[in-house]
Amino acid sequence: MSRQDKWAFMKEDLEKRRQRELYRTMKVLDSSQSTHVLYHGKRLLMLASNAYLDFCNDPRIKAAAGKALEGYGTGSGGSRLTTGTTRLHTELEAALARFKGREASLVFNSGFAANSGILPAVCRKGSVIFSDELNHASIIDGCRMAGAETVIYRHNDMADLERRIREKGCPMGLVVSDGVFSMDGDIVDLPGLVRVTQKYNLLSMIDEAHATGVIGKTGKGTEEYFHMQGKVDILMGTLSKALGAEGGYVCGSELLISYLRNTTRSFIFSTSLSPVTMAAAARAVRLLEEEPQRVSRLRENVNWFCQCLSEQGIAAESPSAIVPIRIGEEAKALRVSERLLKQGYFLSAIRYPTVKKGGAMLRAAIMATHTKEELAGAAQAIAEAIRAAETQPKIDAL
Numbered sequence: 533m534s535r536q537d538k539w540a541f542m543k544e545d546l547e548k549r550r551q552r553e554l555y556r557t558m559k560v561l562d563s564s565q566s567t568h569v570l571y572h573g574k575r576l577l578m579l580a581s582n583a584y585l586d587f588c589n590d591p592r593i594k595a596a597a598g599k600a601l602e603g604y605g606t607g608s609g610g611s612r613l614t615t616g617t618t619r620l621h622t623e624l625e626a627a628l629a630r631f632k633g634r635e636a637s638l639v640f641n642s643g644f645a646a647n648s649g650i651l652p653a654v655c656r657k658g659s660v661i662f663s664d665e666l667n668h669a670s671i672i673d674g675c676r677m678a679g680a681e682t683v684i685y686r687h688n689d690m691a692d693l694e695r696r697i698r699e700k701g702c703p704m705g706l707v708v709s710d711g712v713f714s715m716d717g718d719i720v721d722l723p724g725l726v727r728v729t730q731k732y733n734l735l736s737m738i739d740e741a742h743a744t745g746v747i748g749k750t751g752k753g754t755e756e757y758f759h760m761q762g763k764v765d766i767l768m769g770t771l772s773k774a775l776g777a778e779g780g781y782v783c784g785s786e787l788l789i790s791y792l793r794n795t796t797r798s799f800i801f802s803t804s805l806s807p808v809t810m811a812a813a814a815r816a817v818r819l820l821e822e823e824p825q826r827v828s829r830l831r832e833n834v835n836w837f838c839q840c841l842s843e844q845g846i847a848a849e850s851p852s853a854i855v856p857i858r859i860g861e862e863a864k865a866l867r868v869s870e871r872l873l874k875q876g877y878f879l880s881a882i883r884y885p886t887v888k889k890g891g892a893m894l895r896a897a898i899m900a901t902h903t904k905e906e907l908a909g910a911a912q913a914i915a916e917a918i919r920a921a922e923t924q925p926k927i928d929a930l
């Protein structure tokens with residue numbers, strides 16, 4: 533009897549991805565994450581990083597992490613409810629609660645673990661989750677893992693959300709949305725979302741991953757941007773983007789945080805993050821409070837970059853640090869990013885399944901510490917690369 537190749541489905545899957553220009557590889561860097569990175573011995577201008585405030589390499593944050601390493605060692609040795617809670621974990625939680633103006637907060641091992649844990653903890657059989665169609669994958673997975681029914685509403689369309697809530701007539705439920713959408717960089721209609729959740733007595737949950745440190749006058753995020761402090765029930769975020777560390781968090785009432793501490797599986801059944809990471813994140817929160825001008829500098833840079841792109845004939849605007857540059861065809865997006873790489877620019881092509889098929893784009897992410905000259909040069913190189921990709925065949929990546 534001939535035996536089937538038990539690996540065949542993997543080989544076929546990967547082959548299909550290669551044929552459709554959807555095969556993924558990683559670019560290995562030999563430097564810290566900052567405005568410039570080292571790749572294969574070449575110095576590149578980084579235009580794709582979520583380290584919007586350039587905190588990964590800040591000497592004050594590194595000093596805090598170094599001190600924690602000396603005092604507490606490398607690992608936490610257990611989950612938060614066993615041996616894995618140090619003073620540095622609780623100090624970070626206090627700092628996050630203060631920063632977001634909430635009674636309490638809880639730190640998770642990643643933003644992904646936070647979303648995929650919180651939603652099943654809060655929503656069960658009988659409740660309904662209303663989720664924006666462009667929400668992050670971690671929210672989508674959280675919805676799948678919850679026993680609740682999930683209803684997807686049109687992107688940032690509060691009339692569609694309200695119509696679907698009325699159709700369902702649900703007594704228990706939650707509306708969840710990214711604060712800043714991770715690929716398009718646009719901002720949730722928070723006034724609309726809060727109005728609808730209050731009207732129908734639903735919980736509201738906002739993911740602040742790309743909003744914290746970026747929007748609102750002092751970088752406090754979506755609520756500050758709309759002058760609506762304290763209006764969201766469940767304020768979730770990550771430490772891994774503007775704050776330059778790692779981990780996820782949720783801020784809210786004492787009741788919410790006690791409940792999540794007792795019920796969220798991704799919090800309970802996982803070894804907690806290292807004290808080093810906690811110290812880095814806590815120092816980053818303080819640095820953001822001490823130097824809110826970094827947020828206005830980031831805003832100026834985004835506006836300047838969009839202006840430079842527009843002058844090159846590429847329509848661009850963004851209220852956040854993410855500037856989407858639409859390309860369309862996957863192969864073309866790859867050609868553009870490969871050419872830019874050769875010319876010294878790190879700018880990733882974003883393809884399906886992160887965005888829709890045929891909706892490939894370059895996702896430019898701006899930092900507060902980019903210079904005006906760097907951004908102007910990048911805008912020109914991007915425009916030239918797009919024009920070249922329309923006529924030129926594929927070139928070899930570095």
Ligand SMILES: Cc1ncc(COP(=O)(O)O)c(C=O)c1O
Nearest residue numbers: 642643644668714741770772779
């Ligand atoms: C909107 C959003 N939420 C959650 C996450 C997950 O956060 P983390 O990278 O900390 O797991 C990300 C990014 O990765 C994100 O973009």
